[in-house]
Amino acid sequence: MARLSRTKKKELYHSIKGARDIFGDEYRLREWFIERAKHVATFYGFGPIATPHLERAELFGTTLGGTTDVVQKQMYAFRTRGGESVALRPEGTAPIMRAYIEHGMHTWPQPVLFWYAGNFFRHENPQRGRWREFYQFGLEVLGTEDPVADGLVIHVAVLMLREVGLQNVLVHLNSLGCKECRAVWRKELVAYFRKHGNALCKDCKRRLKENPLRILDCKEERCREASTNAPQSVSYLCAHCKQHFREVLEHLDDAGIAYVLDHLLVRGLDYYSRTTFEIFFEKPGESAESDNSETKTEVGTEESEKKKLLALGGGGRYDYLGEVIGSRNVPAVGMALGVDRIIPLLREHGKIPKSLQEPPKVFFVQLGTTAKRKSLHLMEELRKAKIPLAQSLSKDSLKSQLRIASRLGVFYAAILGQKEALDDTIIIRDMDSGAQETLPFVKSIEYLKSKLRGKGQPRPPEITDEEDE
C-alpha cells in the first residue's frame, strides 16, 4: 500500500461529488417505496427489466440528441481497455428500446410493458434533489400508438405516488406533435423569436440556432416574457396529432387526474414527440393561519413564495426512437420518477408504515467464554425456529448486553451463562416484569414460541430519527 498524506486520506473517506451512501432508515424507506411502486406497476401489467449500467456511448449520443446537455456535457463516457467507447447510462429509455429491438420483442403480444428501477449517472452540478448518481423508477409502453398508453403511463405514475401518500400531484402536459406538424411549428417559432431576438438572453440566442424549442423553458424573465406570445405547439398539431392529444386528455379526465396544459413544457431530450409531461407534488394546505404567529409579513415574501416546485417525474412519447436505433417503427411512451426527490417528501407527507423493519423480539445474552463459544450454534437453532433474535456477542458484561436489549425493546432476553452453558439450559427473562426461569435449551424454544404468539410488535426502536424540521 502506498503511503498517503493526511489530506489524501481525508479525501479517501469522502464519497465523490454528487454521490452518497444510503443506509438505515433512508434505505428502508427507499426499498419500501420501490416495493409499493412495483406493486402498482405489476398490477397494471408491467413486467420487470434490468438493463446494464454500461452501454455503448453511441446509443445515447444518437438517441437523446447531439446538442442536448445530457449528451454534450453530462455523460460519463470513457474508453475501455479494449478500446470501446462506453457510457454509464444517463437515462433508461434508450437502453430499453435497444433491448426491445435486440430481443425481437415485436414478436411478443403488443404492447410490451416494462417497469425498471436503478441508478443513473449524469455529470452535472448537484443541488437539491439532484445527484450525479441518482435513482429512477420508470415505466415504458412499447409498440403502440394508442393514446390510452399515454394515459396509462401517467395514470400509473400518479397512482404510485398516491400509493405512498403523496395525494396532491399535478401533471403538466403538452404535445409537441409528430414529425410533420412539429416541423411547421418549429419554423413559426424560429420566425417569431427572430423577430423578438433582441429580447432573448445570451443562451437563448444560441438556442435559436441549435434547439429553438428549448427557449420556451428558459427561466430568464425576459425570455419568459418573450415566450408568452410565442406560437404554441398545440395550435400547429395536425389532425392526427390533435385527435391523439385530445384522447390522452380524455383518458386523464376519466381517470380523475389533475392536469394543466403547459405550452412551455418542451423537455430536453430530442427523442420526444407528441405527448410530454412532468409530474409535480403540491404541498397540502398552504393557507396561512391568521393567528398571532409572529407575522412574517414584514418584508419576507421572498423565500415563502419563490419555493419552486420540484418535478418528481416526467416523460413522454418517443415514437421515433425505434427508427433511430434499429430502423424499426416502434411507437412508445414512458416516464421516470426521481426516487431521490420522492423519499424526503415521504418523511413529511407520506403514509409510511409504523415500522419499516421487523424488530427483534428476543435478545440473546452470553456470559463467559464457554457460553460465547456455544452462542453461534444456539442462535442458529433459534433462527431455524423462526424466533426474531438480536445479539451483541462482542460484549462481555451482562449489564451492557441487557442495556442494549432494553433499548431495542425486546420482550425477552435469553441468557446463557457459564453454568447454563454447561447444563444445556438457558434463562428466559421477561423484560417487562423481570421474572425469569431456567429451562433446558431444547424446551426454551417451544416456550419462547408460545409466549411470543400472544405478543404483537414490540415497540420499534424509533424509525425516524429526525422529528423536527
Place this chain on the structure above:
RNA sequence: GUGGUAGUAGCUCAACUGGCAGAGCAUCGGGUUGUGGUCCCGAAGGUUGUGGGUUCGAGCCCCAUCUACCACCCCA
C-alpha cells in the same frame, strides 16, 4: 460550466474587537462476585475542510482550492 452562502469532535452547535479549541447528544468503560430502562463517574474522539498569505500570535483577516446548500443551466 456560472453565481451566492457556508464549512469547528460521528451529530447539533459554542469560543468577545485576532490571545491556550469547549459543551450537549452519541460511542466505549466503570459505579464490587451473573441482571436492563433512570441516575452518577470516567475515557476516547480535533493539525478548526485543504493549501498558501498577513501577524509576535489566525477557528476568526486575505487569496486559492475542495465539499455542501441555494440559484442559473439542464433534468428525474
